[in-house]
Amino acid sequence: MNPIGRILLIVAYAVLGLAATGRSVVQITTKLDQAPLPYLVSGASALLYVVIAVALWRGWRRVAIVGTALELAGVLIVGTLGYVAPELWPDETVWTGYGSAYGWVPLALPVIALVVLLRGRSSADAVAGGVVSAGGDESSSDA
Amino acid sequence: MALYAGVIYPATLGWCLVLLVVGVATLVQVRLHRILEWVVTGMWIVTGIQAIAIVVLLLSGNDAGIVLTLGYLLATIAVLPLLGIGRLGAPDAAAADPDPNRPVLQPDQIARVDAGAAVIIAITAAVLAWRIAIILGAA
Numbered sequence: 084m085n086p087i088g089r090i091l092l093i094v095a096y097a098v099l100g101l102a103a104t105g106r107s108v109v110q111i112t113t114k115l116d117q118a119p120l121p122y123l124v125s126g127a128s129a130l131l132y133v134v135i136a137v138a139l140w141r142g143w144r145r146v147a148i149v150g151t152a153l154e155l156a157g158v159l160i161v162g163t164l165g166y167v168a169p170e171l172w173p174d175e176t177v178w179t180g181y182g183s184a185y186g187w188v189p190l191a192l193p194v195i196a197l198v199v200l201l202r203g204r205s206s207a208d209a210v211a212g213g214v215v216s217a218g219g220d221e222s223s224s225d226a
Numbered sequence: 227m228a229l230y231a232g233v234i235y236p237a238t239l240g241w242c243l244v245l246l247v248v249g250v251a252t253l254v255q256v257r258l259h260r261i262l263e264w265v266v267t268g269m270w271i272v273t274g275i276q277a278i279a280i281v282v283l284l285l286s287g288n289d290a291g292i293v294l295t296l297g298y299l300l301a302t303i304a305v306l307p308l309l310g311i312g313r314l315g316a317p318d319a320a321a322a323d324p325d326p327n328r329p330v331l332q333p334d335q336i337a338r339v340d341a342g343a344a345v346i347i348a349i350t351a352a353v354l355a356w357r358i359a360i361i362l363g364a365a
Binding site for chain 1: 294297301304315325342343347350
């Protein structure tokens with residue numbers, strides 16, 4: 084994985100995790116009974132952001148890919164449900180309006196992260212394939 | 227309040243803009259990394275002044291919610307160490323870590339990481355300053 088992209092993703096997820104954690108802690112501790120679904124979704128998104136940041140930092144590629152895929156699905160589902168079934172959402176979450184309150188960063192970030200992570204994986208696969216292929220050629224030439 | 231609303235809050239936003247511009251410029255031209263380091267130092271100072279002003283305002287009987295205001299203030303301080311995060315990828319720092327996944331960066335990559343982080347933190351710090359100003363009734 085591109086080290087610059089990886090570290091900048093860690094920074095972005097750390098910032099978003101901090102923002103979502105702060106928001107959800109206030110919401111859950113002070114007014115959970117008013118809108119349990121949105122506030123629990125906010126809490127879940129905060130947890131997800133922190134997990135992705137840690138996974139990127141520790142190099143847990145599979146956890147990071149699954150986490151960002153879940154995040155993208157969450158943004159799309161919650162964003163769409165906000166328009167289709169607004170009665171479910173008495174208050175906003177981090178993902179409401181596809182993350183419009185956060186400058187649509189919650190929508191853009193998982194897309195960018197998935198591109199970086201999957202491109203890194205395909206590059207690694209290509210290198211591994213090249214090594215296997217080179218090894219096979221070598222053995223066949225030896226034979 | 228007049229000092230905060232008239233000087234400190236606008237200066238904070240202004241310095242965030244400087245950080246953003248220098249961050250973008252460093253992404254384009256890595257030789258500006260030296261200037262970015264000075265601007266980052268300035269960001270720590272500006273945030274420190276902002277923090278002191280906010281604490282003084284809260285202690286002097288402002289009606290703002292203390293939990294929310296201090297929460298945003300702590301968030302403002304918490305994001306600052308991300309400025310200059312490229313130093314963690316310096317060869318000597320990476321060599322001290324047994325983690326094999328730790329990235330090792332070249333000097334130009336460190337500059338670009340610092341620049342990207344500066345752009346993200348500049349926007350974040352400006353939003354946080356704006357939120358605090360709204361809570362305090364200064365914006």
